[in-house]
Amino acid sequence: MKIIDGKKISEEILAEIKKETAQLSFQPIFTDVLVGDDLASTQYVRKKAKTAEAVGIQFRDAHFPAEITTEELIREIQVLNKIPNMCGIIVQLPLPEHLDRQKVLDSIDSELDVDCLGKIASQKFFNNESGLGYPTALACLKILDSLNLDLSNRKIVVLGQGTLVGRPVAHLLRSRGLSVETANSRTENISALLREADVIISGIGQGKFIDGTMIKKGAIIIDAGTSEENGAVVGDVDFESVQNVAGYLTPSPGGVGPVTVAMLLDNVLKVAKSKEKEYE
Numbered sequence: 001m002k003i004i005d006g007k008k009i010s011e012e013i014l015a016e017i018k019k020e021t022a023q024l025s026f027q028p029i030f031t032d033v034l035v036g037d038d039l040a041s042t043q044y045v046r047k048k049a050k051t052a053e054a055v056g057i058q059f060r061d062a063h064f065p066a067e068i069t070t071e072e073l074i075r076e077i078q079v080l081n082k083i084p085n086m087c088g089i090i091v092q093l094p095l096p097e098h099l100d101r102q103k104v105l106d107s108i109d110s111e112l113d114v115d116c117l118g119k120i121a122s123q124k125f126f127n128n129e130s131g132l133g134y135p136t137a138l139a140c141l142k143i144l145d146s147l148n149l150d151l152s153n154r155k156i157v158v159l160g161q162g163t164l165v166g167r168p169v170a171h172l173l174r175s176r177g178l179s180v181e182t183a184n185s186r187t188e189n190i191s192a193l194l195r196e197a198d199v200i201i202s203g204i205g206q207g208k209f210i211d212g213t214m215i216k217k218g219a220i221i222i223d224a225g226t227s228e229e230n231g232a233v234v235g236d237v238d239f240e241s242v243q244n245v246a247g248y249l250t251p252s253p254g255g256v257g258p259v260t261v262a263m264l265l266d267n268v269l270k271v272a273k274s275k276e277k278e279y280e
Contacts, residue, residue: 001243004222004250006139009146010258014055017262017269021056028087028272029058030114030265031080035073035099036066041092051261057087057268070100074107081109087275088114088268111274114267117163126171131274132267137168139259140201140222143250147220151178154198158182159190159210159236165203165224185209208238218247224256 021028030052032045049059062080064073080089089112095101105117113121116134124130144151156173160166161184173180183193185204191214194200199220202210207227215221225236235252242249250256 001246002248004143004146004248004255006143006250006255006258009143010262013142013259013262013266014051017057017265018055020269021272024272024276026085026272026276027056027058028268028275029060029083029085030088030268031060031062031086031090033062033064033073033077033080033089033091035064035068035092035095038094041094045092048261048264052265052268055265057265058085060086066096068099070098070103073099073104077104077107081107081112085275086112087271088112088264090115090264091117112271114264114271116168122163125168128175131270133172133263134164134168135264135267136164136203136224136256136260137172138263138266139256140165140169140224141172142259142263143222143256144199144220147248149220151199155196156180156199156201157193157197159194159200159202160184160204160225162203162205165201169201169203169224190214202236204236206236207234208241209236211238211241212243212245213241215242215245217245219245220248221246221250222256223250223252226252226257 032048034041034045052059064076080086089108091104106119108118110118110120114132116122116125116132125133156178158166158170158180161182170180170182183190185206194214195216197219201222203224205225205227207229221237223235223237226233233253
């Protein structure tokens with residue numbers, strides 16, 4: 001089995017982003033809105049800030065108290081929307097339960113919605129009207145592309161039909177003319193379906209759901225699911241169980257995650273390039 005090195009793929013993407021960012025006539029700004037003091041969210045925001053700064057993108061801090069109301073947070077985001085050179089705004093999820101998640105996400109200017117979680121940006125993505133895409137879904141495609149394999153006659157199964165992975169991944173694959181089957185953990189005969197798959201992209205968020213008995217020899221598995229088990233983050237795949245069966249596998253962590261951050265910043269760069277044209 002070949003372990004796919006997500007860190008290496010992300011480093012290559014980030015090196016290109018850094019090169020292209022340096023050629024811009026202005027420094028793009030990126031903001032990750034954080035509400036409250038959840039430790040995991042705080043660490044993740046800090047990591048994205050560090051990565052952004054490393055490629056020449058300015059990170060603007062936007063940290064608000066957990067008690068903030070939906071209306072107050074929307075007003076703050078509307079201020080961020082108007083900042084010159086702002087090229088990307090995302091909201092760190094999950095939000096405190098009292099906030100209206102979708103209203104908050106919809107308040108991000110759709111041109112700056114680099115997570116594609118607002119209704120307008122999402123609609124543009126599924127209508128193929130936008131250069132931006134869901135970062136995790138883009139990461140899964142980037143990883144597949146890194147293998148340089150012809151997938152035209154391969155059976156592809158996307159496990160999970162969620163907003164961040166399943167639906168957008170299936171859309172991207174179908175946009176390439178590839179045949180895709182979708183399923184979730186409750187699909188009947190899921191094991192039989194997975195055993196026929198040459199490529200499995202999983203984003204169900206059920207720790208170690210896929211084991212070695214559920215896949216065919218040599219299968220390509222992109223594990224984009226995360227869940228917590230005994231205080232540690234685990235993927236959808238039982239690594240130990242599949243390692244002698246799969247042909248390619250992304251580890252968790254160290255697989256899809258680093259590439260997702262890189263594709264997020266690639267979205268920021270795309271926004272910056274579109275602004276550059278406006279300045280010309």
